[in-house]
Amino acid sequence: MLFSLAWRNLWRQKRRSLVTGLALVLGVMLSMAVICFQDGFYTEMGRVLIEQRLGHVQVHHPDYPGRRAMHDTLEGADELVDRLGNDDSVGDVTVRLKGQMLVGGESKSDGAELQGVLPPLEDAFSNVSAMVSSGRFLSDAPAREVVLGDRLAEAIEVELGDSVVVLTQAADGSMGNDLYEVVGMVSTGSLAIDRYGGYLHLQDLQELLVLPDQVHELTITGASGKSDQADALAGHLQETFGDGHLVRTWEQVDPQIAQMLGMQSVAAGIVLFFILGGAAFVVLNTMMMVVYERTRELGVLMALGMRPRRVVAMITSEALVMSFAAVAVGLLCGGLIDWYLVVQGVDLLQGDLEFAGVRMSGRIHGSVSMASIVQTASAGVIFSVLAALWPAWRASRLQPVEAMRQD
Amino acid sequence: MWEQIKARAPWVLAVLLVVAGLWTSPTLAADPTMEELLNATDDIARGASSHATLEMSVKTARYARTMKLEAWSKGEDKSLIRILEPAKDAGMSTLMVDDNIWNYLPKVDRTMKVPGAMMSGSWMGSHFSNDDLVKANRLADEFTGEITSKPDDNPEKHYLVTLVPKPDAPVVWGKVLVRVSADLMPVDVRYFDEDGALKRTMKFEQYRDFDGRKMPAQMTLLPADKPEEFTRITYVEMKFDIELDDKKFFSLQQLKR
Numbered sequence: 001m002l003f004s005l006a007w008r009n010l011w012r013q014k015r016r017s018l019v020t021g022l023a024l025v026l027g028v029m030l031s032m033a034v035i036c037f038q039d040g041f042y043t044e045m046g047r048v049l050i051e052q053r054l055g056h057v058q059v060h061h062p063d064y065p066g067r068r069a070m071h072d073t074l075e076g077a078d079e080l081v082d083r084l085g086n087d088d089s090v091g092d093v094t095v096r097l098k099g100q101m102l103v104g105g106e107s108k109s110d111g112a113e114l115q116g117v118l119p120p121l122e123d124a125f126s127n128v129s130a131m132v133s134s135g136r137f138l139s140d141a142p143a144r145e146v147v148l149g150d151r152l153a154e155a156i157e158v159e160l161g162d163s164v165v166v167l168t169q170a171a172d173g174s175m176g177n178d179l180y181e182v183v184g185m186v187s188t189g190s191l192a193i194d195r196y197g198g199y200l201h202l203q204d205l206q207e208l209l210v211l212p213d214q215v216h217e218l219t220i221t222g223a224s225g226k227s228d229q230a231d232a233l234a235g236h237l238q239e240t241f242g243d244g245h246l247v248r249t250w251e252q253v254d255p256q257i258a259q260m261l262g263m264q265s266v267a268a269g270i271v272l273f274f275i276l277g278g279a280a281f282v283v284l285n286t287m288m289m290v291v292y293e294r295t296r297e298l299g300v301l302m303a304l305g306m307r308p309r310r311v312v313a314m315i316t317s318e319a320l321v322m323s324f325a326a327v328a329v330g331l332l333c334g335g336l337i338d339w340y341l342v343v344q345g346v347d348l349l350q351g352d353l354e355f356a357g358v359r360m361s362g363r364i365h366g367s368v369s370m371a372s373i374v375q376t377a378s379a380g381v382i383f384s385v386l387a388a389l390w391p392a393w394r395a396s397r398l399q400p401v402e403a404m405r406q407d
Numbered sequence: 408m409w410e411q412i413k414a415r416a417p418w419v420l421a422v423l424l425v426v427a428g429l430w431t432s433p434t435l436a437a438d439p440t441m442e443e444l445l446n447a448t449d450d451i452a453r454g455a456s457s458h459a460t461l462e463m464s465v466k467t468a469r470y471a472r473t474m475k476l477e478a479w480s481k482g483e484d485k486s487l488i489r490i491l492e493p494a495k496d497a498g499m500s501t502l503m504v505d506d507n508i509w510n511y512l513p514k515v516d517r518t519m520k521v522p523g524a525m526m527s528g529s530w531m532g533s534h535f536s537n538d539d540l541v542k543a544n545r546l547a548d549e550f551t552g553e554i555t556s557k558p559d560d561n562p563e564k565h566y567l568v569t570l571v572p573k574p575d576a577p578v579v580w581g582k583v584l585v586r587v588s589a590d591l592m593p594v595d596v597r598y599f600d601e602d603g604a605l606k607r608t609m610k611f612e613q614y615r616d617f618d619g620r621k622m623p624a625q626m627t628l629l630p631a632d633k634p635e636e637f638t639r640i641t642y643v644e645m646k647f648d649i650e651l652d653d654k655k656f657f658s659l660q661q662l663k664r
Contacts, residue, residue, distance in 0.1 A: 071469055102519060102521070102522070102525055104517065104519040109519045109520060109522055110522055110524075111522060111524050111525050165512060165515050165517045165519060167510065167512065167519055169528075169529060169532050171469065171470070172470050173465055173467065173469070173470040173471075173472045173532035174472070174495055174496055174532065175496060175499060177512045177514055177515055178514065178515060179515045179517070
């Protein structure tokens with residue numbers, strides 16, 4: 001009864017109700033589009049960070065993350081890689097040995113952290129060859145080659161084909177030093193690599209540091225590539241490796257990134273608050289007009305015995321019915337936009353985006369979840385009803401005699 | 408490797424003996440002043456030169472190694488050290504002129520200047536940092552202090568000088584205790600941080616005669632936080648006031664030879 005009355009009342013001012021409804025429809029559409037895009041961006045960023053940089057799980061010597069001391073290595077690297085390669089729950093694996101070095105060209109030198117990697121594994125994992133800005137990545141077999149961060153190469157004034165000296169204290173206390181040919185330069189968007197880093201073949205670095213068959217880090221993604229399996233994989237690997245190895249999920253390895261990716265829901269909340277909050281002001285205005293126009297009529301109804309609570313219900317249900325209808329239309333239209341965003345995607349920028357040592361496509365595809373749709377729809381309805389509460393409350397406070405006197 | 412030595416303080420004695428390799432033993436009558444006691448540890452025969460053969464043993468939790476070195480010096484600011492043994496490192500040389508350090512690497516036939524950010528790093532795997540080798544400021548320049556004990560006051564018959572840094576001195580130490588024997592031979596120098604905790608000790612032992620001058624043949628650097636570790640330098644031979652054309656000798660060309 002109440003709702004059909006509200007529906008009929010809405011059509012008494014057809015144009016105004018349509019305009020107000022349209023504001024809500026647009027608000028819902030816009031919110032859906034922005035959230036869909038945002039979710040897609042965050043999801044892709046999380047995927048890229050995990051798949052190219054953090055892995056789902058990392059394995060270290062228990063003391064390595066705290067001290068980053070050269071000696072805190074995992075021994076038997078070849079065997080570890082073999083074992084992981086035969087593990088069905090493991091997708092990609094890369095191994096890294098790291099060392100603080102003095103890297104020098106003919107005239108200038110600078111400190112850098114060089115990573116010893118197995119080129120085929122590293123490339124399969126982090127797609128590093130796509131970030132090579134000039135030259136190429138390391139050969140698969142050790143060949144005394146080095147790939148430098150492009151800004152480091154610039155700082156020590158070396159070019160492709162030059163040989164650089166690498167000097168470091170080796171594990172046996174001797175001063176390891178050797179010459180390596182610069183075969184490539186990388187530009188990854190990560191200062192740590194571009195300005196202060198580079199890559200050597202794992203075996204070359206093991207020789208230089210006198211750390212045979214040892215690595216500092218195993219970085220592993222799960223077989224099916226979903227982020228929520230990190231815990232399960234970590235548990236499984238901890239069992240496989242035993243207590244001598246520190247096994248951590250990407251969230252434990254980099255809580256800051258985990259936190260940043262967690263901002264997704266906050267960002268969605270902000271979008272809903274501003275866009276649908278704005279639309280709610282249109283509803284507020286409409287409802288105030290409704291009360292003003294019908295003051296006489298409300299006076300009569302109240303004089304006939306309508307209770308204030310009933311008046312509030314009548315006005316708010318008008319907003320409720322309108323927002324339901326508008327949200328339904330908004331979801332339909334927003335769904336079309338989302339569909340486009342998901343299937344087609346939009347170009348955030350031409351080409352690829354390099355940041356924090358990973359590379360993601362400049363074309364962002366949207367991502368839709370039931371939760372975000374429910375959130376958007378309920379925010380549309382709730383904001384509208386809230387906006388109607390104040391006019392409704394004012395209406396319920398009208399004095400019938402005075403109200404009826406109004407022209 | 409760089410974390411091993413973080414302290415950048417002047418290693419006066421280390422420099423004095425490792426680099427300059429000169430030791431003078433002033434023969435003084437009666438009570439020495441504090442300046443004279445500090446000179447006993449500080450004083451380098453200014454302008455003089457030296458040529459030494461020495462052994463450096465480094466013992467850390469991870470490795471122990473002994474190197475045989477040859478060193479030349481002139482004055483406070485110029486020195487050259489060459490590794491003779493072990494074979495793997497033989498020929499590696501370090502040239503120090505003022506506050507700069509260059510390493511020559513024979514294996515790759517290249518010379519590398521140690522950049523500023525790496526000056527606090529370990530020199531040749533020892534407990535000495537690169538800074539320790541070149542920041543050869545004199546104790547008396549950076550610290551003020553007093554003689555807190557005289558030979559008659561203690562059973563060891565040592566002078567004890569307690570030093571605190573001057574207000575604007577670029578040192579990390581909060582306090583330095585220098586012990587000098589009654590015949591003005593250095594005994595040890597202990598370095599404390601600003602909280603009063605002992606950080607490093609340099610011990611002097613085996614006083615003997617080198618080229619007519621008495622000096623400690625052995626110096627041991629003991630980091631306080633790693634009781635099982637040390638770097639020990641033992642002089643095998645030492646010649647003073649040798650002929651060196653310092654312009655040519657302490658040069659990058661000479662470094663390669």
